[in-house]
Amino acid sequence: MPSPGARRSSWVNGSRPEPGPCPRRRGSSCSCPAGGALSARRLSQPFTAVALRSLLAVDLWLSRRLGVCAAEDSLLGGIRPLVKLLELSAHRTPWISTAAYLLLTSRTAEEQEFTINLLLALLLDHIMVGVVRALVRYRRSGMFPTFPSHPRYSFPSAHATRAAMCARFLHARLLLEAPVQALLLVWAALMGLCQVLLGQHNVSGVTLALALGYCQYSLVERCWLPIDRLQDVLLTLLGDGQDT
Numbered sequence: 001m002p003s004p005g006a007r008r009s010s011w012v013n014g015s016r017p018e019p020g021p022c023p024r025r026r027g028s029s030c031s032c033p034a035g036g037a038l039s040a041r042r043l044s045q046p047f048t049a050v051a052l053r054s055l056l057a058v059d060l061w062l063s064r065r066l067g068v069c070a071a072e073d074s075l076l077g078g079i080r081p082l083v084k085l086l087e088l089s090a091h092r093t094p095w096i097s098t099a100a101y102l103l104l105t106s107r108t109a110e111e112q113e114f115t116i117n118l119l120l121a122l123l124l125d126h127i128m129v130g131v132v133r134a135l136v137r138y139r140r141s142g143m144f145p146t147f148p149s150h151p152r153y154s155f156p157s158a159h160a161t162r163a164a165m166c167a168r169f170l171h172a173r174l175l176l177e178a179p180v181q182a183l184l185l186v187w188a189a190l191m192g193l194c195q196v197l198l199g200q201h202n203v204s205g206v207t208l209a210l211a212l213g214y215c216q217y218s219l220v221e222r223c224w225l226p227i228d229r230l231q232d233v234l235l236t237l238l239g240d241g242q243d244t
Contacts, residue, residue, distance in 0.1 A: 070199030090159040113227040156209035163191035164213030
C-alpha cells in the first residue's frame, strides 16, 4: 500500500493514482454501485412510458395554467359566473326538457322523428359516459376545489361529450345556414374550454371527451329510427298491452 507521501507526490507530478479496491466490511458484499447503473436503469425504460409520463406532466401543467376560473380568487375569478352559465347550456336537464317539450308540441311526423331520436341520443350519451367512467375509473386530480355534487370519476366530461354529440346532431339533421353551423362548432369547442377554465377537467380529458361525443353521433346515425318503424313499435306495444 503506498504511503500518503507517495500519493501526494503522484498528484503533484500530474499522474492520477490508481483507484483502490472498493472498501467493504468483513463478511459483507461491496456496497458501491456499479458505474452507470442508475443511468442504465433509466435508459432501460420503454420510450413509450417515458413519453407518456412527459405528456401527462405537460397536460397537468397546462391544465393548471388554464384553470383561471377555478375559484373566485383565481386570476379570472370575476367571470366565473359567466363561464358557469355557458356550462349550463350543455347540462342534460335543459336538453332533455327541451326535447320532451318539442315532442309534446310536435305536429308532423318529421318533427316527432327528430325529437324522439334526439331523446334517444341523449340517453345514449348518458349511458356511454357512465360506462366509460366505470371502466376507466379516473378520479378527479384534486388540483382545484370540487363540490359534493360532482361525480367521483371525472373522465370523460359529460358536458363535452354532450356538446360535441348535439352539435353534430343538429348540424346533420337541420337545414341551418353556414353561420349557425359554425356557431354550433364554436359552442362545442367553448364547452370543452370552459371545463378546463373551471378546473374540473384536464386538457387531455376534455379533448378525448369531445372526440368521444363526436363519434357517438355515428352510432346514432346507424341506429336511427324512422317514424314508420317507431309507429310499428308503438302499435306492437299497444297490441301486447291489450292482449294482456
